[in-house]
Amino acid sequence: MISCSSPILPKTWNNSNQLMLSLIAPPENLSPEYFSSLLNQYGPVQQVKILNKSLMDFKVFVEMGNSEAAKLAKQFLDQLSSNFVKCSYYHEDKLISSESSKNYSFDSLGDSTISPQKYQHQTSLIERDLKKDNQQPTCMKTLSINQKPTKSPQQLQSTKTLCISGIKGKQLDAKKLYNIFSNFGNIDKILLIKIKNFAFVKYLKNDNAMFVFQNCQKLEFFDSMISISFTSEDSIDKLIGLDTLYQESDYYIGSEESDRFNCNNKMILLPPSQILHISNLKKVSSNAETMWDVFSEFGVVQAVKVLNTQFKFMCLVKMETLKQALEVIALMHDQEIDERNVQISFTKTKI
Known part of the structure; x- marks a missing residue:
């Protein structure tokens, strides 16, 4: 299911033939070819480039052959009903969305595809060199937009919410993760996304999340070897309700009854031990x-x-x-x- 915002745009921006897709927790096998085949039924797809890959920040640049094709492709995405993908027009170095106040800087991962049709239109985002003989691209370079970059989960510091990557094991559910990580502070909630092998753990205090970040990297349990990074405070809220991503047992909410620490007493946190x-x-x-x-x-x-x-x-x-x-x-x-x-x-x- 897909959901897109539809802000009020200047008429000239609606004529853009470029789209930006933002995906939340996408499947691992997504490729430029997938998006090209999905959207070429609405018109020629000149190029697709995956700009960023992370659990909560998977962005795809799509350049349709003309503005009408881009309009039809966006209408198709808007009509689907989910929070997995958001689609916005992209025009002259500006990402047009309901959150247009946010700025982005993208790094190329070298994951791209271009239509075999010759298409010489140049943008400030992509530089292309085409072979003269068969008109196939010999190189593609993604240029940074001259704007403030969005922080990745690894760059975010000292939030209450952690992303625990590498979670595996059929026996695991959110309650079992709670049993482990509640040793390091009282927890607000945990959401386990098994299909992506990660979980979000949100503590009530920043200090507890920092303690886990510093003391629990590379822990092994069941089939897991975990790595830990900070992520935004609303990471769990963004995924709540997407029942195709998780089961009821994958979501756990802490309470005073299950808290290990009395909020009135000083917490003595201890690292994991045998x-x-x-x-x-x-x-x-x-x-x-x-x-x-x-x-x-x-x-x-x-x-x-x-x-x-x-x-x-x-x-x-x-x-x-x-x-x-x-x-x-x-x-x-x-x-x-x-x-x-x-x-x-x-x-x-x-x-």
């Missing part, structure tokens, strides 16, 4: 034998230490690898052991 702190146990469960039996199902248990007091029953469990420890938290935090929902967190205490 040693796990198991609390809220029953007295009958807080022994080395039970802990060994329960957690051996998720990997190799190297050591167990019982920390019982008169009224609280806790244990430390050391897994063989950090990967195993992360999977234990994902699968067992807030799960029942002897009819008691146990709490599992990282600790700096040694066994």
Whole structure:
């Protein structure tokens, strides 16, 4: 499904034969040829160039053979109903859209196609050299627009929202990701997009997101090896409602009941570790034998230490690898052991 804004434009801008498409979370196999074949039913497509590829900023420049073809192609895109693609006219170095106050600078990724028909019209965006013999392009260069560049997710700093890339594993859902990343601060919401192998995690505070960015790069759990970048605060909101992208279990909203940290107390954040702190146990469960039996199902248990007091029953469990420890938290935090929902967190205490 596609949705496009239709701002009031000067009449001369409506005569543009150039379009700019902005896609949200597109499939990985999109190519210039795909867009060319999609739009050539409305007129000749002179060239298509993918200008930028990222999870939330996938932009495609399309040059139709004439303004009427561009108008028909845009009407086709406008009539579809989704938030995946937004289409705008492009005219004389200006992107015409409802958000025209935003400025862009595009870098070529060398992913382009040009119609075999000779088309000598020059624009300030593309420079082309055509072979004299077969009229095929020998080079194409994308020029920067003299405007302020849009920041990529990697450039955005110190927002509350993180993009966790490389998420894989059939067992994973948003709640399991919450079990891991709630160790580093109270979370507002999590959205997992399995078809693109990434998730957005939004914390309540910037400092918590920064801690994860600094301490959780290249973590491995299940089939994942993650990389983490900052992204815009509204990244999750942009995708909510696009039910073809995610299932109900892929969206998790935090609450005071599930928060690990009391907002009135100072948070002590600890990086991921092989040693796990198991609390809220029953007295009958807080022994080395039970802990060994329960957690051996998720990997190799190297050591167990019982920390019982008169009224609280806790244990430390050391897994063989950090990967195993992360999977234990994902699968067992807030799960029942002897009819008691146990709490599992990282600790700096040694066994």
